[in-house]
Amino acid sequence: MQKIPVLVTGIGGGGHGEQILKALRMADTPYLIVGGDMNPFSKGLAEVDIPYILPPANDPRYVDALLALCSKHDIKAMFHGSEPELKVMSANRERIRGAGVFLPINPAPVIDLCMDKAKTSQWLMERGFAVPRTVVINELADLEQVDFFPAVLKPSVGSGGSANIFLAQDRKELTFLGTSLLENIGSYIVQEYVGDTDSEFTVGVLFDMDGNLLNSIAVRRMILSGLSNRVRVKNRTDDMSLGEVLAISSGVSQGDVGAFPEVTGACERIATELGCQGAVNIQCRLAGGKVYVFEINPRFSGTTSLRAMVGYNEPDVLIRTHVLQDPVPPRFTYREGRVVRGLAEVLLPGNPIEQA
Structure with a gap:
């Protein structure tokens, strides 16, 4: 099978662009990955097939640069790797799709709502979540x-x-x-602050671009390790149900990956009512039998590669469904397991990388 040319932006280490890149590498579908980042020291530049230095998302040349790469490499699908890029791609979605490029992003109202945590909390509360x-x-x-x-x-x-x-x-x-x-x-x-340090989940809900629910998955986060921890302090309050230690995740997730219906069911209902298309990621804690949602990211997750490791490969599923016309059945099976993370090093290309 001929390699499918795709473009992934924001491929620097730690973001969801790097995660999409990793997931595409794990897929059985062969991909030619054109990757870009505005940072010439980006780790991802050593891990794509064809690297480019991109303008920042707020640069007026940004969209033109993307479309030029799409034309040059006959790109079939484009993935954003950062939230600033998501905003620009959303604002220019008709232009990108008009160039014949598959752009798997949520509807603009979903993106605008979910990227404001105050508005998201109000929306959830008004609907009884x-x-x-x-x-x-x-x-x-x-x-x-x-x-x-x-x-x-x-x-x-x-x-x-x-x-x-x-x-x-x-x-x-x-x-x-x-x-x-x-x-x-x-x-x-x-x-x-609700729940204890063992009760935090990041939940992925996946829809096709017609809004049909395909599947869901969760990672029960291990947030006490140094890599995954932003804040860790002794609990000095009177509420010991929260645990002896209070902690906030760094955003670098690792932990147990699986179906976890006690949280994915509620998240599927939320994402369906939102009217999502493509991928959405919901951050929550399970406390007192309730799923408390504190953040909704209307995009691919920082755990995209962790999910792909157990057979839940979101970018590949969407490309197969909408580009290759080889739809993956709803509720496709995947494995469960514990995924942990560490640090990795790469040697950047010795030759100058082309500016897009």
């Missing part, structure tokens, strides 16, 4: 509305890789951290 108590902070006085501890402070928009996320266990910490966050990033949200 369990969410941690959430307060939007626009000014210092808004912190007085927070009457729950522990509390997680984080940006409403952005925060990829758990950037600018903090944990407050009392009013003094809340005021100190909240003041600093307001001065440095502006508005943010405060959410109730």
Whole structure:
């Protein structure tokens, strides 16, 4: 079978572009992977078939550069590797698809809603789904509305890789951290910390591009290891049901991969009501028999390769279904297992990499 040319952007280490690249490499379908990143020191440049340096997503030349690569290499499918690129591709979806390139992204209203955590929490609450108590902070006085501890402070928009996320266990910490966050990033949200460190899941729900549910999968995260941990502190509150240690994931997920119907069922209902197409990733904790959702990422996940390792290869499934016209049946089988992560090194190409 002839190799299918695909373009993956944002292939630097740690993002979901690298994850898509890894998943495509694991597929039985043969792919010619054209990869791009704006960073000339990107690890992924050593791991694709044809590497390019791309303009940043906010550069006016960005979309033109992508389309030029698509034309040059007869690209059949394009995958974004970062949220800034997702926003630009969403805004230019008709132009990209008009060039004959398969672009598996969610509808614009889904992307716009889910990339704002405050709006997402409000949407979930209005529809009866369990969410941690959430307060939007626009000014210092808004912190007085927070009457729950522990509390997680984080940006409403952005925060990829758990950037600018903090944990407050009392009013003094809340005021100190909240003041600093307001001065440095502006508005943010405060959410109730729920569940213990063994109860956190990242859940993938996959639809075809007509909105038909294909399957779901979850990773029960091991968040206490150094690689997967952003915040780890002793629990100083009176609520020992949260465990002796309170922790927030770094966004680098590892753990037990499987069906976990106790969480995937609720996440399938949420993603269906949202009207998702393609991949969506839902972050949640299972506490008191309820699935508390604290974030929805309307894109491929940072666990895409972990899922592919057990036979749940989202980018390959979508290409087979919509490009190769070889649809994968709904509820396709996959294995379960424990996937752990470490660090890897690559030797970058010695010759200069072409600018797109």
